[in-house]
Amino acid sequence: MNIIVCVKQVIDPEAPPSIFKIDAATNKAEMRGVPPVIDPYGEFAIEAALKVKEAKGGKITVISLGAKLSREVVKKPLAMGADELILLDDEAYIDGDSWSTATALAAAIRKNGEYDLILCGREASDTNAGQTGPGIAEILGLPCVTLARKIDVADGSARVERVTSDGYDVIEVSTPAIITISNEIGEPRYPTIKGIMTAKKIEPVIWKPADISIDASKVGAAGNRTRVNKLFQPVYEGKCEFAEGDSAEEAAANLALKMREAKIL
């Protein structure tokens, strides 16, 4: 069983919103003073891959795309138990939209060779788009099931539970296939000490655009089919009115009174 997982490095999406800043000059976002992380839904995808590997055996190859990727960050999937790491790490890849990113990832997957499953997170925490998985599926001509909460692999097919707004669907899909993973798959495991030691010894393979036989004009910003015209932080007006009291109970009663006064209760 050859499993490919696409994961990226992002600014920490769970850092407090108060330290989120946009640099107006570069239109880039940052979490002031907090290091980058592996995208959380990508981590759920790694967890899904590890579960499949436990059940069926096989090899997990992780692919990350970006520029000047922090080795410490992108090696986390290896520490969790993945086997190989391919980095599409080059200035040429930056500022790509979902079109150019999926194009580069698909080219890398092709070059890497045989696969049974390709897993991605349901959406990245920065773009909140959820296009990379389905996009790769179209480029490679594969079937795709999104928002998985459970995967059972059999010979030539997989049975996937897909999250819906009122429960889930059980879908059988022929393999090779692309599956995008939702958080219902279960908490990603922590890297073990042994995992961290193993990860240290694994050298990532680095592919520039030429290595995946793709013209530099097709990747990163050069390959985009959408353009960002503006990036801004919405402002929230209004002020919170705090109910107070000598005890929690009194504050609670005051809250109810304030709400009654405002005709909300």
Next chain:
Amino acid sequence: MAENKGIAVYCEVKDDKMLPIAAEGLGIGRKLADELGQELAAVLVGSNIGNLAQQAIAHGADRAYVVDDTLLKDYQADAYVNVMEKVIGQIAPQVLIMGQNDCGRDLAPRLAFRLGVAVTMDCVDLAIDPASKRLLQTKPVYGGNAQAVFTSETNPQMVTIRTKAMTALEPDASRKGEITSIAADLQASDIRTRILDKVVEEVAGIKIEDAEVVVAGGRGIGSGEGFQQLEELAKMLKGAVGASRPPCDNNWVPDTIQVGLTGKIIAPELYFAIAISGSSQHMSGCSGSKTIVAINKDAEANIFRQARFGVVGDWKKVLPAFNEKVKELLAS
């Protein structure tokens, strides 16, 4: 690129009804079409849906395209992507609007890549740029910490819209429009997936999407039992219980009541956020609420930036007393 014209809206059908998100798509679609002086087309795909085209026209469409085939009874990406590729090829619209929901999340990106374009997912605002006449597509990014305005470099300019972000028109049954049927041309072998089961997790009482009052709890509630006190308040106010993601991930409550970017997007009259920090991803699902009331032991919690009323304290002490007082006020 030059010959693409008009606005098309994919009108999702479920259980023989056009979904509200379709009417919302037609509402904004109508506005954009009028601004451009172009036509608005509705696209309906399914099985046995002939009579729904008139509904789309009543909601603002100038014409409707219907693909009706037994192979389209349930949504399956392979079938729907093939059919939509054919229909959009035929209509060649300048703009294609779909819904950001179970189906749109899956179908829109597949279709976009099939058509050779990228789609802007989860738009909360759409407008025409006066100079270029291109579509300005505003969508939250970074989990809601920021918003970005996108334009497409290719046609059709494709977007999905967030539920309840756009306004539907009052249906006008007297509106007339042309209805065109298009053959699906599908083979069963085109479809590489099979639906084995559809599991619906029933919730007792009012559905969270329909509730005017939602009492939501977060990680700080600590257990499934804790949620019973939230239930009590919800019952008193004829509302529903909701949650941030951690209580769902910990199985204290069903996944279907998760509020947020990757859960339900709701806009009740009154939203209680109890022991919820107010992450941007959570707020994405509830910031449209008329009034937010927060109970949190951390005075610096982000939730207080968007709450109208708040109490700083331990919910275990605050909530029982609050419930008591509410009971008393409701009785008087």
